[in-house]
Amino acid sequence: MTVTVDWVPMARALTTDLRAKGAIRSDAVAAAIEAVPRHAFLTGHYATGQHTRVNPDQPDAELLALAYADRGIMTHIPADDAGGFSSASQPSIVAKMLEAAELRPGMRVLEIGAGTGWNAALIAHITKADVHTVEVSSLVTIEASAALARADASNVTVHAGDGYVGHPDGGPYDLIVVTCGIAGIAPEWLDQLAPDGAVLAPVAHGGLHPLLRVTRTADGPVRGELVVNADFMNASGPLYAGATTSPATRSRAFPVPDPADARPRAVLEGLDPRGDYVDLWMHLAAHDTRTTCAGAEGTTDYTGCALVDADADAAVFVQPGGLHLTPGRASQALADQVERYVTEWIRTGRPELTAWTCSLTQAGNADIPLLAPADWQLYQDN
Structure with a gap:
């Protein structure tokens, strides 16, 4: 017999931990993490090295200890039916990304890479608006949709498809947020942004995937600025295929x-x-x-x-x-x-990561172009 354990105190403890680490800076992000049950988005994981099924409807102490710890959780590997890697991202990384997104009520958001669906639910909790999220794996799409229903996140819609093309039917978006490491920005995303919109994405740079905020300037060029350090699992498909921006020696x-x-x-x-x-x-x-x-x-x-x-x-x-x-x-x-x-x-004064800006230029495969960072400069050099 499974004994259900109250998850709310554990979610509050996680929030306290993330505030202490500086990952949470706003009440809006804290409230979302306390309100959206992370365990509801887990039906199985590889946290112990082998696949373990769990019941999110009747969470026991072991599941909650895993779900409300500040750690990423692998939920799929290429050997299973999902066909690739998928995970529940580390909460501190999720919180930093939500803070960097500067979400406001009413914002229209597109997420590339649904994963478990937890991040999209957090975004929807803060914006109180419809959120669209695109997931390449059909199995992960089904699981994320079920988890969102379980968590009563009715304003999030999961679309099965290649994130490279975005989801134009739901635009224009105030923000496109990417939750997987990519080699560059898909040009189609810029066409789906509102005039003052931005893309927030972990773009390959120096063997990591720091978050880059990408905007269009008034005279047309696309610019990026680093906002926080991070590293993410590589995207599948054209968002990494044929890229020239990240050395092939990564992890060699x-x-x-x-x-x-x-x-x-x-x-x-x-x-x-x-x-x-x-x-x-x-x-x-x-x-x-x-x-x-x-x-x-x-x-x-x-x-x-x-x-x-x-x-x-x-x-x-x-x-x-x-x-x-x-x-x-x-x-x-x-x-x-x-x-x-x-x-x-x-x-030069040991400049911080966030002091760097770049331009974005076309790179990679000509048939599936990406806009990749180039011409890195410090703010004071601009």
Whole structure:
């Protein structure tokens, strides 16, 4: 017999945790996370490494502990009937994205990537308006629709289809929000925006997917500004296919660094992995397309920011307190360049991630074009 447990105190505790972490800054986002039951959007997960079915209508303590912890939850993998990866995003990332969206009552929103449906329900709770969300997996579409009905989110509609084309029938939108990592902005989305509308999307940059706010200027060009650090699961289909913006070395494993070649004083010690370390990472990525997220073979000690020379099988891992070089002459030359970048970052006042803006230019496959970031500049340079 399953004993149903009250989820409300756990949702409030999650909200308190997210406020303490700075992920929640507004009462509107806090109220949404307390009001929309995250467990109602889970019918199964891979949190333990194997698929586990759960009953959202009769949540037990184990399900609620999982649902109201600040962690992402894998709900589908390519081996199951969904045909790809799908997840319930980490609540702190969801909250940061909702805050960055600057949602207001009455806003018309299109979401690309429904997932479980929880994020769309949160958006609808804040805007009190109709929300459209597009999901590529037919199975995930069905599950999200059922979950939204379970949570009484009647103003959210899930559409099965390719997010690349958006959903023009529901526009124009004040905001298009993307919940999967993409290589660039689909041009069709801009045509579906209201005149003052924006796209908020995790766009590939330096091996991560920081959130980029994309708008059109009065004279036509498309501009983007980084708003918060994040990393998301890659989108399926043309939103990543044929992209040239993210190094193919993302997540590649390189030879283990030689301790004798380490440069311990090349990077400041004490950088916050969630703060100024990421600021440095974005500075490197703005200057050099060889910046990515990589690791070393057989160990997780060096996983993170790296500059790579794929042709020479060389990498320099950039960590708080120093540089770690894979063996070989190519790594030495690469490390010299990294040191110059680090010096420039310090000289310019250690600019934060949110100081960077970019233009967006057509890239990728000509048949399925994307607008990808280019010409990164600091605000004070504009």
